[in-house]
Amino acid sequence: MNRISAAVDRFGRAVLDNIEEMGRIFILFISVLMWMVRPPLKLRLIFKQMEFVGVKSIFVVVLTGTFTGMVMALQGYYGFRMFNAESLVGSTVALGMTRELGPVLTALMVTARAGSAMAAELGTMRVTEQIDALSVMATNPVKHLIVPRIIAGVIMLPALTIVSDFMGILGGYFVGVPILNINAGAFIKNITKMVDLGDIYNGLIKAAFFGLILSLVGCYKGFNTTGGAEGVGKATTEAVVLASVSILVSDYFLTAIMF
Amino acid sequence: MIKLVDVHKSFGRQKVLGGINLDIEDGKTTVIIGGSGGGKSVLLKHIIGLLRPDSGQVIVDGVDIASLNDRDLNEIRKKFGMLFQEAALFDSMNVMENVAFPLRAHTKKKDAEIRQTVAEMLKAVGLPGVENKMPSELSGGMRKRVGLARAIALHPQIVLFDEPTTGLDPVMTEAINELIIETQKSFELTCVVISHDVQSIFKVGHRIAMLYEGKIVEYGTSEEIRGSSNPVLRQFLSGSLEGPISVM
Amino acid sequence: MSSISTEAKVGLFVLVALIILGYMSFRVGEKGFGLKKGYPVHVVFDNATGLEKDASVQIAGVEVGRVEDISLKDGKALVTLRIVPNVRLEKDVQAKIKAYGILGDKYVDIVPGTLGEAYIAVGGDIVRTEQQADIDKLLSELGTIAGDVMEVTASLKNSMGGAKGEENIRAIIDNTRAITEDLARIVRQNDAKLNLMVDNLSEASSEMRRTFATLNSIVEKIDSGEGTIGQLVENRDAFDNLNQTLVSLKGITEKINRGEGSIGKLVNDEDTVDNLNSSLKSIGKSMDGIDRYVSKSEQFKTFLSYRGEYLFDSGDGKGYIDLTIRPKEDKFYVLGLVTNPNGRLTVTDTTPAGGATARTETWERDELLFTAQIGKRFKDIALRGGVFESTGGVGVDYFALDDRLQLTFEVFDFGSDRNAHLKTYAEYRFLKHIYLSAGWDDFISNEGGDSPFVGFSIKFEDEDLKYLLGSVPMPN
Ligand SMILES: Nc1ncnc2c1ncn2[C@@H]1O[C@H](COP(=O)(O)OP(=O)(O)O)[C@@H](O)[C@H]1O
Ligand SMILES: [Mg+2]
Numbered sequence: 001m002n003r004i005s006a007a008v009d010r011f012g013r014a015v016l017d018n019i020e021e022m023g024r025i026f027i028l029f030i031s032v033l034m035w036m037v038r039p040p041l042k043l044r045l046i047f048k049q050m051e052f053v054g055v056k057s058i059f060v061v062v063l064t065g066t067f068t069g070m071v072m073a074l075q076g077y078y079g080f081r082m083f084n085a086e087s088l089v090g091s092t093v094a095l096g097m098t099r100e101l102g103p104v105l106t107a108l109m110v111t112a113r114a115g116s117a118m119a120a121e122l123g124t125m126r127v128t129e130q131i132d133a134l135s136v137m138a139t140n141p142v143k144h145l146i147v148p149r150i151i152a153g154v155i156m157l158p159a160l161t162i163v164s165d166f167m168g169i170l171g172g173y174f175v176g177v178p179i180l181n182i183n184a185g186a187f188i189k190n191i192t193k194m195v196d197l198g199d200i201y202n203g204l205i206k207a208a209f210f211g212l213i214l215s216l217v218g219c220y221k222g223f224n225t226t227g228g229a230e231g232v233g234k235a236t237t238e239a240v241v242l243a244s245v246s247i248l249v250s251d252y253f254l255t256a257i258m259f
Numbered sequence: 260m261i262k263l264v265d266v267h268k269s270f271g272r273q274k275v276l277g278g279i280n281l282d283i284e285d286g287k288t289t290v291i292i293g294g295s296g297g298g299k300s301v302l303l304k305h306i307i308g309l310l311r312p313d314s315g316q317v318i319v320d321g322v323d324i325a326s327l328n329d330r331d332l333n334e335i336r337k338k339f340g341m342l343f344q345e346a347a348l349f350d351s352m353n354v355m356e357n358v359a360f361p362l363r364a365h366t367k368k369k370d371a372e373i374r375q376t377v378a379e380m381l382k383a384v385g386l387p388g389v390e391n392k393m394p395s396e397l398s399g400g401m402r403k404r405v406g407l408a409r410a411i412a413l414h415p416q417i418v419l420f421d422e423p424t425t426g427l428d429p430v431m432t433e434a435i436n437e438l439i440i441e442t443q444k445s446f447e448l449t450c451v452v453i454s455h456d457v458q459s460i461f462k463v464g465h466r467i468a469m470l471y472e473g474k475i476v477e478y479g480t481s482e483e484i485r486g487s488s489n490p491v492l493r494q495f496l497s498g499s500l501e502g503p504i505s506v507m
Numbered sequence: 508m509s510s511i512s513t514e515a516k517v518g519l520f521v522l523v524a525l526i527i528l529g530y531m532s533f534r535v536g537e538k539g540f541g542l543k544k545g546y547p548v549h550v551v552f553d554n555a556t557g558l559e560k561d562a563s564v565q566i567a568g569v570e571v572g573r574v575e576d577i578s579l580k581d582g583k584a585l586v587t588l589r590i591v592p593n594v595r596l597e598k599d600v601q602a603k604i605k606a607y608g609i610l611g612d613k614y615v616d617i618v619p620g621t622l623g624e625a626y627i628a629v630g631g632d633i634v635r636t637e638q639q640a641d642i643d644k645l646l647s648e649l650g651t652i653a654g655d656v657m658e659v660t661a662s663l664k665n666s667m668g669g670a671k672g673e674e675n676i677r678a679i680i681d682n683t684r685a686i687t688e689d690l691a692r693i694v695r696q697n698d699a700k701l702n703l704m705v706d707n708l709s710e711a712s713s714e715m716r717r718t719f720a721t722l723n724s725i726v727e728k729i730d731s732g733e734g735t736i737g738q739l740v741e742n743r744d745a746f747d748n749l750n751q752t753l754v755s756l757k758g759i760t761e762k763i764n765r766g767e768g769s770i771g772k773l774v775n776d777e778d779t780v781d782n783l784n785s786s787l788k789s790i791g792k793s794m795d796g797i798d799r800y801v802s803k804s805e806q807f808k809t810f811l812s813y814r815g816e817y818l819f820d821s822g823d824g825k826g827y828i829d830l831t832i833r834p835k836e837d838k839f840y841v842l843g844l845v846t847n848p849n850g851r852l853t854v855t856d857t858t859p860a861g862g863a864t865a866r867t868e869t870w871e872r873d874e875l876l877f878t879a880q881i882g883k884r885f886k887d888i889a890l891r892g893g894v895f896e897s898t899g900g901v902g903v904d905y906f907a908l909d910d911r912l913q914l915t916f917e918v919f920d921f922g923s924d925r926n927a928h929l930k931t932y933a934e935y936r937f938l939k940h941i942y943l944s945a946g947w948d949d950f951i952s953n954e955g956g957d958s959p960f961v962g963f964s965i966k967f968e969d970e971d972l973k974y975l976l977g978s979v980p981m982p983n
Contacts, residue, residue, distance in 0.1 A: 050517040058520065125349075132309050133347040136340075137361045137409075138333040159524035166527045195535045200528070 025220050028142070032150050032216070035143040045148040053114045053149070053215070054156030060109050061160045062167050068101050069093050069168030073175040077182070086176075087186035091194035093172030094165075098195060098203045099259065102165040104251055107157060107210030111243045115218035118149055119239035122222025123232035131223070146219040150212060157211030158204040165203065202258040209254060210247050217243040260285055261417070261449070266305055266315035268298070275301050277473030279315070283466075288443055288450040290464030292495060294504060297470050299453045300344065303419050306451065307339050308332050319417075337365060340410030340418040344425070346402040348394035348409070354381070355390035358409045365413060380408040384438060400431040404438070411442060418442070420452040424459050436462050457496055461485070469495065471504070545572055545589040550602045550615075550633040555584030558604055563614040564588050574615060588615060588633075597624035601635040808833045812966040818948060820958035825948075827964075829878060837885070843878035845896050895919035896928070911936045915946070926951045932960070940965050 076089040122145060125131050134141045169191065176182040221239035225231045261283040268276040275298040283289045283306075293299050304310040305317050308324045316323045324335055348357045358377045362368055368376070374390075381387055384404040394402060403423055410418055420439065424432040436459050443450050454460055460467060460481075467484040469477040469492050477489045484492065494502030552558075555577055564572035572590035579585065590596065597620025605616040617633070627633065810831040817824055829843035880893035880902070889904040900919020906912070913934045920928035932946020942964040949956040 044513075047513045047517050051513045055516045055520050121351075128345055128350075129343045129347040130349055132304070133341070133343060133349070135309055136307055136336060137364060138336040139360075139364050140329065140333075155521075159521055162524045162528045162531070166531060192534050197532055197536050200531055200535065204528075 024224075025216060028146070028220050028223070029212075029216055031142050032146055035140060035147050036151070038143065042144065042148060045144070046151050049148045049152035050156055052117070053110060053152040053211075054159055057110050057113055057156070057160055058163065060113060061106050061164050064105050064109055065097070065102065065164030065167035066171035068105055068164075069097060069171030069173075070175045072096055072101070072168070073172035073180070077176065077180050086180070086182045087190050088194075089176050089180070089182055090169075090172060090187035091190040093176075094169050094191040094195045095199060097165045097168035097172075098199045100203075100251070100255070102161045102168060103157075103203050103207040103210060104247065106161045106164045106207060107214060107247045108244055110153075110157060110160065110211070111214040111218075111240055111247065114153075115214040115243045116236050116240045118215060118218030119222040119225075119236045120232055122146075122219055123225035123235040124222075126223060126225045127228050127231060141223070146223065149219055150215045153211035153215030154208050155211070157207040157214075161204055161207035165200070205258070206251065206254050209250065213246045213250060214243040217246060260318075260320060261306055261451075262316075262318040263302075263305070264316040264318065266302075266312045266317060268301060268305065268310065268313055274473060276305070276312070279305075279470075279473070279475055281468060281475050281478065283449065283451060285449050286447050287465040288439070288448075288452060288463055289466040289468060290452045290454055290460050291468045291470055292454060292460060293470030294495070295455070298473060299470055300421055302470065303341075303421055303451065303453060307336060307341055307419060337413065338416045340413065340415035342403065342406045342410045342418070342420045342423055344421040346394075346399075346406035348397075348402055348405060350394045352394075353390065354386075354392050354394070354397070354405050357394065357405060358412055361409065361413045376412065377408075380412050381405070383411075383442070384408045385434065400427050400435070403427070403435065407435075407438065407442075411446065411448075414446060415448070417449045417451070420450065420454075422453050422455070424454060424456050432456065432459060439463055457498070545591045546629040547575065548588045548590055548596065548627055548629075548631060548633060550586050550588060550636060551580065552584045552586060552602075552604060552636055555586055555604060557606070557613040558584075558586065558615070559613070562612065564590065564617065565614055566594070566617045566619060571617070586615070595626040596633065597621060598627055599624050599635060600627070600633055601637055602633045603637040807835075809969040810966055812964055814942075814944070814962055814964035816944070816948070816960045816962035818958040818960045821956070825960075825962075827878070837883055839882045839884070839889075841878055841880040841882065841891065841893075845876040845878060891917075898922075898928070900928070926953050928952070928956075932962075934964065940967060942966065 072093045073089050076092045077086060080086050080088050080092075122131070125145070131141045131145070134144055173184075173187065176187055177184045218239045221235040221242070222232075225235040227234070263279045263281045266276050266279040267274075279302060291299050291302065301310060305312055306319070308317070308327070311325050315325075317325050319335055319338070322331075322335065324332060327335065348354075349360065352360070355374070355377055358380055359373045362373045362376060366373075377390065378387065381389060384407050386401060386404050386408070389397070389401070389405070394405070397405065407420075407423070423435050423439065427435065439450065439452065440463060442448060450463075452459075452463055454463070464481055467477075467479065467481055468475050469484075469489070471491050477484065477487055477492050479487070487493070491503050493499075494504050558574060558577060560574055560577060562574040563570050564574060571594040572588050574586055575589045576587040577584060578587075588602075596617065599620035601618040601620075603616050603618070604613050606613050810829075810833070812827070812829045812831065814827040814829070815824060816826075826846040827843055829841050831839055831841050833839040876897040877894055878896070880891045880895070882889050882891040884890075887906045889906070891902040891904070892900070894900075895902065895917055896919060898920040900917060900921075902915060902917035902919075905914040907914070915930075915932055915934065917930045918927050919930075928949050929951050930946065930948045931950070932944050932948075934942050934944040936942045944962040944964065945960070946962075947957070947959050949958070951957070
């Protein structure tokens with residue numbers, strides 16, 4: 001009896017903790033919005049973060065995008081071959097990349113690369129009192145540390161997603177046309193026929209949203225780190241897990257809303 | 260003029276400050292002593308508004324900073340400089356950028372001017388020419404001195420020192436103490452220094468406060484403290500295991 | 508620090524991303540490009556199932572516009588098309604809804620009208636439409652067909668069933684019997700006609716000779732090229748010999764012509780014809796044997812074939828004329844003649860009393876050899892035995908590719924004074940009656956008779972023979 005009530009108690013507390021955390025993240029988001037519109041914006045910091053989140057993620061995004069497109073083409077080919085519809089491989093890859101895989105995979109890769117780094121960086125700054133030092137020097141840490149990261153995430157994720165989409169389609173093309181001998185004209189024709197501007201742009205909106213999630217979660221976890229080096233490690237892990245899960249869950253809802 | 264009135268602070272169930280009452284005199288150096296984990300840093304963070312009291316007031320120049328919003332608090336903070344326990348230098352920036360940080364944030368000085376000021380500050384703390392080093396390339400003492408340079412770069416009225424000499428060798432300890440005394444004198448600063456080091460306490464402090472179990476148990480001039488018969492103080496100063504302070 | 512600033516890197520990256528986005532948007536948005544400028548045309552379909560806005564409008568597979576709007580009008584689908592400005596539609600164009608494949612998207616296909624007709628005005632109507640066979644329609648049509656089939660079977664049942672039907676069938680079979688009897692009589696009285704037919708064949712042979720002459724000239728060209736083939740056929744005698752063969756072949760047919768041949772005798776054999784006739788009769792007698800009759804008559808087949816072989820090593824030609832009778836699918840008889848310019852070498856040792864043994868070698872040249880074999884076929888393999896080139900022997904044939912390809916191996920002429928005659932070849936049908944063959948004749952010969960050969964043959968079935976006979980003027 002006691003054990004059951006303890007379990008219920010623990011479960012309830014976990015739910016409450018999660019809800020509380022969501023609330024805190026939301027509050028952080030509101031304060032980010034407020035600090036974002038308060039000049040002056042530190043362009044130099046934003047660019048630095050854009051370089052870190054965007055430019056330095058290009059390689060990994062190109063790699064994952066290309067191979068995702070390639071494997072989609074391969075898998076799609078085996079399916080479509082049964083209906084003699086091999087030329088649909090191109091449009092499948094293109095639709096899959098622009099609508100889902102481009103944004104989601106890019107977001108997951110950037111979460112792993114940059115979201116975790118944000119949590120670790122801010123966490124270290126927190127436990128070594130650098131964030132306090134900022135406050136003491138009358139500089140708002142949210143404005144100085146978090147706003148540039150959020151802006152970078154929201155802007156760079158769509159940019160990376162475009163690259164990922166494009167590379168995925170290119171990868172699909174290189175598997176489909178020279179290797180699997182799908183007619184190049186039909187391959188491309190079907191892409192242009194089946195893919196709408198809306199597919200691309202909605203994918204990019206998703207990406208921007210994912211960029212917000214991953215940078216917000218990374219910053220939140222880092223910003224609220226306690227407990228030294230161990231705490232930094234924990235914050236980093238939690239940031240990656242929470243951001244990834246949030247991205248995948250919100251992807252469902254975004255898809256349901258958009259398409 | 261800084262005044263703490265019945266300041267209480269708990270973290271969860273852990274009660275850290277249990278009714279602090281303390282007046283800090285302008286233009287003097289006040290040293291706060293107390294055991295490790297006793298809440299000295301917490302007390303210091305209340306003075307600069309990094310932590311807000313659960314109850315009580317922290318009055319700086321007649322204003323209760325506990326009730327201020329962020330913007331007004333920032334205005335108050337421009338009067339302060341703070342040297343953190345581990346210096347808290349921004350490790351993504353070099354020494355130059357660290358010391359220049361408050362200047363860039365709060366003055367409209369030109370870059371050349373800022374460079375000049377930074378050089379002066381570094382010279383004042385005895386580290387000329389380290390502008391291009393990264394914090395990770397510096398020793399603990401050097402870091403603290405750079406932290407001090409950063410803390411006094413804006414020529415604040417009040418400077419808070421959180422254990423400036425802990426973990427340093429005796430010579431370095433002496434150098435830092437001299438630095439604190441000199442800067443205090445030359446800029447007529449109000450200083451609040453947290454320290455364990457008995458030698459430093461009497462050298463640096465005009466006033467000394469003893470924090471014990473969340474309260475200020477003794478407060479007075481160095482002479483008064485030296486002559487105090489408070490058993491807690493006596494045990495702390497003598498470093499004895501016998502007494503009310505239990506080590507376990 | 509690298510030489511490129513952070514701002515430049517970020518700017519460059521964003522620029523590249525925007526260029527890619529622009530490119531992709533352009534490619535994807537391209538489909539609507541230029542179509543907005545077109546003019547509208549209306550068309551009413553009974554049913555526009557599956558047709559969607561923005562669907563393609565095509566003439567001969569070329570996109571000329573888009574479906575702009577689909578709405579309901581008097582219980583029918585009013586479809587507004589937007590046609591690109593430089594395409595004009597004649598008044599009598601026809602519009603239909605088609606699909607890309609069974610599952611594909613629907614589009615509007617326009618069949619061009621008559622050239623010179625007036626053009627449909629902007630906002631005008633396409634009057635002629637056709638409902639495309641979609642799956643539903645297809646299925647309903649299939650249903651109708653099935654109904655038709657049922658009707659046919661029903662009427663068949665009416666005409667076949669009952670006493671009247673029986674009578675009808677009896678009449679049919681009587682007719683058939685009469686025809687067969689006529690055929691038998693024709694064959695019996697047809698010596699002359701058959702000869703004529705063989706004449707035709709001989710003409711075919713001379714035709715062949717001409718072909719070989721052409722081939723010869725080709726080969727001469729090869730010859731002058733000094734290639735391997737050239738060297739192989741260098742010996743001009745080969746062609747002379749071949750010509751000789753064909754001449755002699757002509758001689759044979761002439762012999763047949765004069766009534767000396769064996770084919771004439773064969774087809775005049777009363778028994779064969781009687782057998783044939785009686786079997787047909789007996790079948791005709793049984794009323795319920797209609798199925799059997801049909802299948803039997805299909806099974807019973809006669810083949811007449813000519814095969815010519817050219818032996819590379821000796822440069823000789825060999826000709827075969829075979830009549831194959833196949834009363835059942837798995838059983839056949841082969842009767843035939845072989846011309847062998849090589850002849851047969853017979854060695855006779857004569858030992859006069861007390862004297863040295865004298866050996867006489869006689870070449871029987873231009874001899875006609877006989878073929879008479881019985882065969883049985885087991886699926887893809889046929890075994891033959893009997894007379895091969897006037898000697899005893901056996902053979903096996905393997906059939907592949909629906910009998911288009913035949914692989915043959917024969918052993919005959921088991922004389923004690925020489926190795927047996929072994930022959931193997933492959934024959935491939937590449938036209939209806941024409942076969943090409945290649946193989947190796949007498950390949951373990953110890954008389955130097957071994958030679959690779961190529962050949963070609965002509966085979967006719969009885970159906971074709973009837974045609975040939977029919978084409979021959981038939982004195983009654
Ligand atoms: N932000 C915080 N959250 C929770 N506990 C804290 C926090 N800051 C300090 N504490 C706790 O308060 C106590 C006093 O800490 P501190 O003032 O740093 O001690 P010290 O006197 O050595 O400087 C310690 O037990 C510490 O764990
Ligand atoms: Mg401390």
